Amino acid sequence: MKWLTITLLSLLVLLQYRLWFGKNSIPDYVEIKQQVTEQQxxxxxxxxxxxxxIADIRDLKMGVEAMEERARNELGLIKExxxxYRILPSQE
Incomplete structure (x- = not known):
């Protein structure tokens, strides 16, 4: 009976060690879960x-206004x- 108890306790300690420190342990699970959250x-x-x-592409395909707006904002172009007028922020 004594040997059986010692064997079972040894097996329990071994399984607990693998659960906390072995490959695919709880800390590994927590780290992978965090990586999944970051990736999501x-x-x-x-x-x-x-x-x-996609919305920009759709706008560019459908109308000239989107191209004008983009030219104004990105290239600084103006019509004849x-x-x-350029308003600069104050230096304060």
Whole structure:
């Protein structure tokens, strides 16, 4: 009976060791879970960016206004007869 108890306790200690410190242990699980959360956040950001790009593409395919707006914002272009005013923020 004594040997059986010692054997079972040894087996329990061995299994607990593997659970906490071995391969695929609880700390590994927590780390992988954190990595999955970070990757999901990154994927969400990329999906939002893709949605904006798709909307820009759709706008560029459908109308001239989107191209004008983009030229104004990114390249600083103006139409004939327009006056361009640039307001600079104060230095304070």
């Amino acid at each position: 956040q990154h994927n969400s950001n990329l999906q939002q960016r893709n949605s904006l790009l 007869g327009e006056t361009f």
